[in-house]
Amino acid sequence: MGNTFGQLFRVTTFGESHGGGVGVVIDGCPPKIDIDISDIQRELDRRKPGQSKITTQRQEEDICEILSGVFEGKSLGSPIAILVRNKDARPDDYVDLAKTFRPSHADFTYQAKYGIRNWQGGGRASARETIGRVAAGAIARNVLRRFYPKIDIVAYVAQVHEIAAKIDKVKVKRSDVDANIVRCPDKAAAKKMTQLIEETRDAGDSLGGVIECVIRHPPLGLGEPVFDKLDADLAKAMLSLPATKGFEIGSGFSATRMRGSEHNDAFEMRGGDVRTSTNWSGGMQGGISNGEDIYFRVAFKPTATIAREQKTVTTSRRSTTIAARGRHDPCVLPRAVPMVEAMAALVLCDHALRQRAIVPEK
Amino acid sequence: MGNTFGQLFRVTTFGESHGGGVGVVIDGCPPKIDIDISDIQRELDRRKPGQSKITTQRQEEDICEILSGVFEGKSLGSPIAILVRNKDARPDDYVDLAKTFRPSHADFTYQAKYGIRNWQGGGRASARETIGRVAAGAIARNVLRRFYPKIDIVAYVAQVHEIAAKIDKVKVKRSDVDANIVRCPDKAAAKKMTQLIEETRDAGDSLGGVIECVIRHPPLGLGEPVFDKLDADLAKAMLSLPATKGFEIGSGFSATRMRGSEHNDAFEMRGGDVRTSTNWSGGMQGGISNGEDIYFRVAFKPTATIAREQKTVTTSRRSTTIAARGRHDPCVLPRAVPMVEAMAALVLCDHALRQRAIVPEK
Amino acid sequence: MGNTFGQLFRVTTFGESHGGGVGVVIDGCPPKIDIDISDIQRELDRRKPGQSKITTQRQEEDICEILSGVFEGKSLGSPIAILVRNKDARPDDYVDLAKTFRPSHADFTYQAKYGIRNWQGGGRASARETIGRVAAGAIARNVLRRFYPKIDIVAYVAQVHEIAAKIDKVKVKRSDVDANIVRCPDKAAAKKMTQLIEETRDAGDSLGGVIECVIRHPPLGLGEPVFDKLDADLAKAMLSLPATKGFEIGSGFSATRMRGSEHNDAFEMRGGDVRTSTNWSGGMQGGISNGEDIYFRVAFKPTATIAREQKTVTTSRRSTTIAARGRHDPCVLPRAVPMVEAMAALVLCDHALRQRAIVPEK
C-alpha cells in the first residue's frame, strides 16, 4: 500500500519485472497540458536497458502506450494511464532464484513481508518498476513548464567510486549530460568512469556513486511545512529509488563542519528581487523554496547483482552460494539519471499544485 | 497543508512559538495502550530549552496536558490530543524582526509563500513546533513496545563540527547518552564538544553536527514499497526536522566508494534465523526491514541564529544588517536527539500498523 | 483513524463528551483569511445544549479558544487549533452505563471494536464531538466568502415526525431559520413541531425528522470525479453526523418515480450564462456543480436516549432493562441545523481549494 506518490499530482505505479507489463496512473494532472508521447518515450529511452556497452544487455524497447486521459494531444484532467509491456522476459534464467535469497537484494525481505514473491527476476523490487516514475516525470515536467516556463531540471553523474567529476552546477546543460554514455558532463572524468565500469564488470564486480541534481529558476514558495517540506519530500523521493543510501540538500553533510557565520546565506537585493549571496541552503529555508537554485545529491550503492560467488542461504534455510549469471548493470548510475530527474519533477509538480490551491491574493 | 505525518498512526501538530501553545493530535493509536503522561513529559524534558548551559536560556517548563483519547491510563482508540502552553513568550524581543529577514531563517520564505507571517520569533518554523512530535513519539514508542517488547531506539550526538565520537552502535545505551549535556556517549568527545560549543557561543557563532540513531530488535517486514519504503519514510521524517541537511541509511555516502563484493551483506543462518553477516544495508533491503539493526545518520547545519552582525534586507527591500540578541542554541544537536528518536518511533509505529493490516496468514 | 475530513482543507477533530475538552485542528486554511472568534462562537451557540426548552438541559457554555494559526485577526496558513473545554461533566450520572449497553447507542459497538470505551456519557460517539466540526465550518464559510462573496449556505428543519414544513428553498433566509427555537422557517409548522417535541419529551419518547440545506450562488466546476464527486462527498459528510439515516441530492428518491423526459434539466441561456430551466439535479451533473442552487436533504432518526424502560444486556452479557435519567434532546434537529451547514461548508471549501489547484487557464 505504498505505490502512490504525491498529494495532488498523484502517481501510482504498477508492475513487476516479469509479467504483463509495468506502468503508471497519474491522477491530478491539470487539464489542457500538452502531452506528446515522444516526450515520454525520450525519457524512457534514457532509462532503458541495453542502451550502451556499460549497461545491462537485457533488451527491452520499453515502448509506451497512453491508455487514457489524453484527447487530441491535451490532458483531460482525468487519470492518465501509461503502459509498457514486458518483452525480453526470460523467467527460466531465474529458476535458481526461486529457492535462494540473493545477498543485498530484496528477495528475503519480500518473502518475509508478504509470504510470497515473484522470483522471476526482481519482481516488484526490480528497477524496472521505475518506468512508471520516468513516464510520469516527463508529464510533470510539462506541467511545470506550463506554469514556470524557465524551470530547468538537470541531473548528472557526479561521482563513480573514487572518481569525482568537476561540474559547474549553475551552468551544466542536459546536452552535456547526454553527450557520453556515463552521463557525466565532465568529459575527462566520464572517460575514466567508463573505463572503470568496464574493468569492474569484467572482474565480476560492481560500483556505486553519486548523482547530483540542480533545479534552476524554480518557483518561490513551494513546500508545505512542517512535514511536507520541500527537502523532506525530495529526500523521500530519492530514497524511494532502488539502490539509494543517502541524500544531501545544499551543503549536506559538509554543513556539519561549518560555523553559522560561514554557512548562513546573507540576503541581498539583486535585479529587484530578494536573493541570497551564497546558496549553502540549496534553494530553500524552512522547507520552502526561496527562488535560488535547488540542488541535492543522492548516494547509490554498488549494484547488488555481481558475477562473483557469494555466501547466502536458501529459502529452506540451508547455507549455499550464488553467482549472478547473465545480464545486469555493473553500475546503475547512468540509467538512474532520468529516474532522479523524474522524481524531482514529481515533487516539484505536486508542490506547485499544492501552492496554487492556497496562494494568497495580493 | 503538510502538518500531518503517517498513514495509520497519524500525527497532526499545531502551534507557533508565540501564541496559545503548541501540541499534537494523534489519530490511529491502537486502543488499550498504556499511556502514562510521565513518559511523555520525560521526553519533553529532554527537548526543552534551558536544560543546560549549552542550550538556549529561554525558560519553558513545557508541561503537557492530555486533552482526549485516554481513559483510566489506556488509549481509547480515539484521537489523543496533547497541549503544551507557551509561557516565556517575549514578543517584544522580536519587534525588529517584523521588518527584517534573518539570514538562513524561514522569515523570507514564509512571507513569500503565505503573504503573512507571525514575526514573533520563529512562528511555525520555530523548533518549538517539534514539541508535538516528541510527545507523539513517546506514545508511538509505547505502541511499538506493546507489539515488539525488545525494540530499542537510541539516538546520540556522533559528531559536532570536526569532533567525531567513537561509539559502538550495537551496544550504546540511552543512559550513556543522557549521561552528559551534549548527549554524546563518548565521554572524551563529549567533553571536547561541550567546550567547543561554549567557546563558539561566546564568540557569537554556532555549530552543526551529526546525530546517529540505531533501532535494535526491529520487526522484520516493515516498509511499503515502492514509495513508502522504510528508508524513504525515515529520510522524509528526518529532513522534516528543522536544520537538517542530509540523511544516510546504513553505509550511506560511504557506499559510493565501495564495490559490490565488499558492500553486499551475505546471508547466513544464525540462531535459527536468516541473518546477514555484515550490515552495510542498515537493516533493510528493498525498503523493507530485514530484522538487523536499523541505523542512520542525520546532518544538522549550524544554528542560523548568531550574535554576529550579518548582511540582510528588510521587508521593504532595503539593505540592512542584523545581529541576534538574547536567547538561542549555539548548537541544536543536544536537544535534537529526542526529536530524532521521536520521528524514528513515528515512522516505525506507522509501518508496524500498516504491516498488521496485511500480514499474510501462515 | 477516521477523524480527519477533507483533502486540502483538512479538519481533524478530537475529544470525548467527558474529559479535558473537544476541539479541532484545521490544516490547509489559506493564509490571510479574516478569522473572527465571534464568527465561530456564534455557530457554537447555535449548537450548544441548553439553548431552549426543547433541547437537553446540560449546561455548557462551549466557549472556544483559538490556540494557533491566527495572527492579528488573519489566518497564517499554519494549522488553526481550536479548543472548547468540557465543563458540566457529571460522570457520576453515568456509572450505570459502565455495565450496560444502551439500545441504538454506540456503547456496544465501541466496546466491540476497541475493547475499551469511555462509559462516561457518549464518549467519542457523543454529539459533543461535532463542536470541532461546527467551529471549522465557521472558518470554511469565511474562506468560501473570500473566494465567492455571494455564496450562501442555509439549512433548516423541513420535517419533524409527520409534520412537514412548506419552505421556498430559493428564498429562505437564515434569519427566518433562527426566528424560532425549532429552526423551521415555516412558522405554522414550527409551532406544531415545538408542541409535538414537548409532548413527546413529556411522554419519555423522542422524534426524528428531516433537515434540508440549500447552497445558493455556488461556484461552478466543484467536484472531483469519479469518487470524490461533490454529491458523494456531501453524502459522506452528512452520514458522518450522529443520528443520520439518509441523504438525498436534488430530486433524491422522488427521482426514482420520474421519467427521463420529466427529470432532465434542459439547458437554456439566461443572463448570458448557461443555466438549467429546472433543477431536479440539485445543482450538479456528473458530480460537478453546474452553478445552480445545490440542495439536499438529510434524515435524522429519533434520539436513541429515551426515558422509557427498554430491554438490553449488560457488558457481562446478562439481560436487563434501562431507562435514561436526566438530560437529553427529545429531538436533535434544532441543534443539528448548524452541524449540517458546517459539514456543507467543509465540503465546498475543500473542493474549492482542490479546483483552484488545477483550474484551467483561459
Added chain:
Amino acid sequence: MGNTFGQLFRVTTFGESHGGGVGVVIDGCPPKIDIDISDIQRELDRRKPGQSKITTQRQEEDICEILSGVFEGKSLGSPIAILVRNKDARPDDYVDLAKTFRPSHADFTYQAKYGIRNWQGGGRASARETIGRVAAGAIARNVLRRFYPKIDIVAYVAQVHEIAAKIDKVKVKRSDVDANIVRCPDKAAAKKMTQLIEETRDAGDSLGGVIECVIRHPPLGLGEPVFDKLDADLAKAMLSLPATKGFEIGSGFSATRMRGSEHNDAFEMRGGDVRTSTNWSGGMQGGISNGEDIYFRVAFKPTATIAREQKTVTTSRRSTTIAARGRHDPCVLPRAVPMVEAMAALVLCDHALRQRAIVPEK
C-alpha cells in the same frame, strides 16, 4: 484528483468511454489471496452492455487482462493492474456532441471544470468507468471471504418507477437475482418491470428506480468514527456511482416518522452473542458494524439519454434541441446491481484492513 477510493485497499480507476481502454490499479491487496480471473470476468459480464434486450445494444465483450500483482494464482501484495480494452467505439456517432451539451449529462460541467472534454461519448463520466470498480470489487470480495468465510453481499433491483418488489432481504439469494434480466428477485414484479422498461424505451423515454443491498454475516467492529463511519463511507461509495440521487441506511427516511421507542433496537443475548431484536439501524451503531445484517438502499434517476427531443444549448451558447440516437440503457438498474455490490465490497474490505491494523489484543 478524485480517482482513488479507500485508505488501505486503495482502488484507482482510469479510462474514458472512448480511447485505449478502462481499468483499475488496486494497491493494498493483502498477499496470498486467491485471484481467479474468471471471478472478475463473471462480475464484468453482469455489468457489460448488450447482455439482454433491456440494456443498451452497444457490443463490448469487456474481456479483462491482469497486468501485474498476481503470481501463480495468488496476489503478491504489489499493485494489481487490470485492463479492459475499448472495442465497439464509434466516435462518429458522437460528432454532434462536440458542440452540444446533453441535458442532465456531465458534458457542460466537465467543460466548465476542465476547459476541455472528450466529447466522444460520455468520456470519463460514462458508466463505462465503473468497469474498474467492478473488477476491483471482485477481488475485494475474495479478500473478505478469506477473512470472513460466511460474508455474503447481495444487491438487487427493489423498485423500478412505481413498481416495488417484495423481497425478504434476510433470505434473498444471488441466484434469485440473476434469474431474470431485470435482476429483481420478485418474479412477478420483475415481469412487470421488464415490460415497463420495454414500453418506455419504445416511447423514447427512460426510468429510474431503487437498488437494495444486504450484507449478511458481516464482521463486527468495522467503521472508523467520526468521519469514516461505515455508513458514511457506504453513502459516499454509492453516491459516487453514476445516476444516483439518494442513499438510506437501515430504516432511512422512514426513521424520520418513527419514535425512539419504536426505532430503538433492543439488545438481547442470542446464540451466546449480543444481538438486536430488531434491526432498524441497518447493522451499525455510531458508524460501527454491530454484527447484524447491513442493508441499504440507493436511488437511481431515470437515464439522462432519451430519444425524445429536448431543449438545450450549444457550446457556443446558442439554443438548440437534441435527441439521442442509437444505443443507450432505458433503465440503468439491471446493470447497476454489480456496481452496487462492488462498491459495498470495496468499502467493507478497506474497513476490514483498517480494523486489522488496530484490533485490540484479548
